[in-house]
Amino acid sequence: MELTASDAVVQPGLVRRPRARPGALETARALWPSLFGFVLFFGVWELGVRVTNTPPFVVPAPSLVAGRFWEELPMLLGELAVTLVGASIGFVIGLVVGVVGAVIMVHSRTLERSLFPIAVVIKLIPFVALAPMLIVWLGYDVKPKIVLAALITFFPVLVNCITGLRAVDPLAHEFFRSMGASRWEILVRLRWSTSLPYLFAALKIVVHLAVIGAIVAEYFGSRDGIGLVILRTSESLRIQSLFATSLLLALLGVTLILVTNVVERRALYWHESVRTSGGRG
Amino acid sequence: MVVDSVAKVFEGRDASVEALREISLAIQEHEFITLIGPSGCGKSTLLRIVGGLIPPSRGAVAIRGRSPQDAQRAKDIGFVFQQPALLPWRSVADNVDLPFALNKQSGGDRRLGSTEELLALVGLGQFARAHPYQLSGGMQQRVAIARALIFDPSLLLMDEPFGALDEITREGMRYELLRIWSQARKTVIFVTHSIPEAIILSDRVIVMSSRPGEIREVIPIDLPRPRDEEMESSPEFVAYAARLRHLLHA
Numbered sequence: 196m197e198l199t200a201s202d203a204v205v206q207p208g209l210v211r212r213p214r215a216r217p218g219a220l221e222t223a224r225a226l227w228p229s230l231f232g233f234v235l236f237f238g239v240w241e242l243g244v245r246v247t248n249t250p251p252f253v254v255p256a257p258s259l260v261a262g263r264f265w266e267e268l269p270m271l272l273g274e275l276a277v278t279l280v281g282a283s284i285g286f287v288i289g290l291v292v293g294v295v296g297a298v299i300m301v302h303s304r305t306l307e308r309s310l311f312p313i314a315v316v317i318k319l320i321p322f323v324a325l326a327p328m329l330i331v332w333l334g335y336d337v338k339p340k341i342v343l344a345a346l347i348t349f350f351p352v353l354v355n356c357i358t359g360l361r362a363v364d365p366l367a368h369e370f371f372r373s374m375g376a377s378r379w380e381i382l383v384r385l386r387w388s389t390s391l392p393y394l395f396a397a398l399k400i401v402v403h404l405a406v407i408g409a410i411v412a413e414y415f416g417s418r419d420g421i422g423l424v425i426l427r428t429s430e431s432l433r434i435q436s437l438f439a440t441s442l443l444l445a446l447l448g449v450t451l452i453l454v455t456n457v458v459e460r461r462a463l464y465w466h467e468s469v470r471t472s473g474g475r476g
Numbered sequence: 477m478v479v480d481s482v483a484k485v486f487e488g489r490d491a492s493v494e495a496l497r498e499i500s501l502a503i504q505e506h507e508f509i510t511l512i513g514p515s516g517c518g519k520s521t522l523l524r525i526v527g528g529l530i531p532p533s534r535g536a537v538a539i540r541g542r543s544p545q546d547a548q549r550a551k552d553i554g555f556v557f558q559q560p561a562l563l564p565w566r567s568v569a570d571n572v573d574l575p576f577a578l579n580k581q582s583g584g585d586r587r588l589g590s591t592e593e594l595l596a597l598v599g600l601g602q603f604a605r606a607h608p609y610q611l612s613g614g615m616q617q618r619v620a621i622a623r624a625l626i627f628d629p630s631l632l633l634m635d636e637p638f639g640a641l642d643e644i645t646r647e648g649m650r651y652e653l654l655r656i657w658s659q660a661r662k663t664v665i666f667v668t669h670s671i672p673e674a675i676i677l678s679d680r681v682i683v684m685s686s687r688p689g690e691i692r693e694v695i696p697i698d699l700p701r702p703r704d705e706e707m708e709s710s711p712e713f714v715a716y717a718a719r720l721r722h723l724l725h726a
Binding site for chain 1: 524527528529548549550551553554555558559561562563564565574575576577578579582607608609623633
């Protein structure tokens with residue numbers, strides 16, 4: 196069996212999933228600019244605070260924040276766990292509602308015309324206005340957090356999922372039809388995988404917004420959670436503690452995005468967005 | 477199979493376009509038919525009507541006595557398009573097996589051969605576990621051909637399958653297709669713009685004119701089989717090419 200010249204592009208040995216595994220040296224080389232940026236940022240901050248003699252209750256030096264962060268970490272982690280329960284339940288609900296809504300709207304123009312405007316209206320209500328109402332209706336417990344996190348999650352998921360489910364290769368769609376495939380088969384075997392890159396783009400925006408939704412709900416009325424910590428420390432102007440809390444939330448946000456990236460790489464190894472982005476996470 | 481006075485009019489908002497007018501055609505089992513004509517002459521539209529993807533405005537198509545929709549439901553039609561249209565998340569072998577994952581109630585588990593045999597037939601024996609993005613355009617199109625053959629359809633529809641390939645790969649694919657066809661004899665309707673492709677592949681070439689698409693002439697190609705590259709410089713071939721060129725430019 197002879198192969199033509201253009202067939203010699205890939206060696207059979209290459210045929211496994213090519214995941215670039217950079218060596219330690221390469222990783223270091225890729226990471227040092229970001230590390231340098233952080234060191235510079237915190238160095239200038241520390242120096243600036245010391246030189247200008249700014250009192251720590253206005254702007255604390257990073258070293259003070261780090262100390263406070265360490266002291267309060269056990270308490271903060273306990274409260275964060277409470278927040279995360281509400282945020283993750285809301286996130287999952289928002290995700291499911293968004294995906295199911297997208298599937299329905301992709302299959303019926305009529306339902307899309309009647310449901311999508313409602314979704315837009317919900318999206319347009321400022322969440323700081325919605326939070327107090329939800330607390331009045333649902334009480335001082337986990338329910339308002341779940342609802343707010345779900346509302347924040349669902350809209351980007353819905354919009355991206357609709358776009359993704361529609362983005363099927365028209366010829367692949369014709370091939371499915373020429374096989375007599377049902378709408379269900381086209382959905383499960385063609386549309387779903389096509390929509391995944393769009394879904395992940397939405398998830399990257401939404402993972403930490405869901406946490407912020409839960410925190411906003413707690414801020415307006417809750418017996419526990421990070422939102423309550425922020426409320427108390429800001430009322431008593433404990434600026435160092437506010438910084439420590441913000442640091443924890445920043446670290447959480449980074450972790451969530453990194454985890455989403457790892458999951459995306461595993462799920463979308465076949466997609467050009469993952470294949471062409473090199474070995475970095 | 478029979479195409480009986482098929483016509484297709486696309487109704488637009490302000491104007492309607494008459495894509496096909498009074499197309500009638502009878503095709504023998506195992507015959508290789510090529511549709512050739514200028515862009516916009518309705519070749520692809522005719523192919524999609526035969527394949528049951530769009531309904532004709534008038535007339536009817538019968539494939540072994542059934543409507544295209546019934547033939548489609550029975551998984552009796554294989555399609556190869558201008559682009560391979562593979563699923564990038566499935567391996568090559570899983571792409572070839574795709575027809576078995578779909579429309580299971582049709583009971584269509586006839587197989588031309590195992591997945592390995594089909595990939596060997598199209599010359600991709602070692603690439604079963606590769607993913608489409610690791611293959612060149614020509615190789616992807618071979619996967620699409622294997623996918624269209626594996627469930628052993630009686631009719632194979634090919635819509636400019638080599639149109640997106642570079643000229644060198646394209647010339648090789650012609651003979652590759654003839655070799656595959658000699659081993660898996662199907663009724664083939666093949667749409668192309670290429671005169672040499674039409675002559676080398678076909679038993680009959682259907683020349684179409686455009687707007688509205690009509691059959692201008694049917695030319696039987698009396699070249700012996702198996703055909704090879706040498707034939708492209710034979711006097712018979714050159715005569716057919718001249719005649720086709722004349723018809724297409726008239």
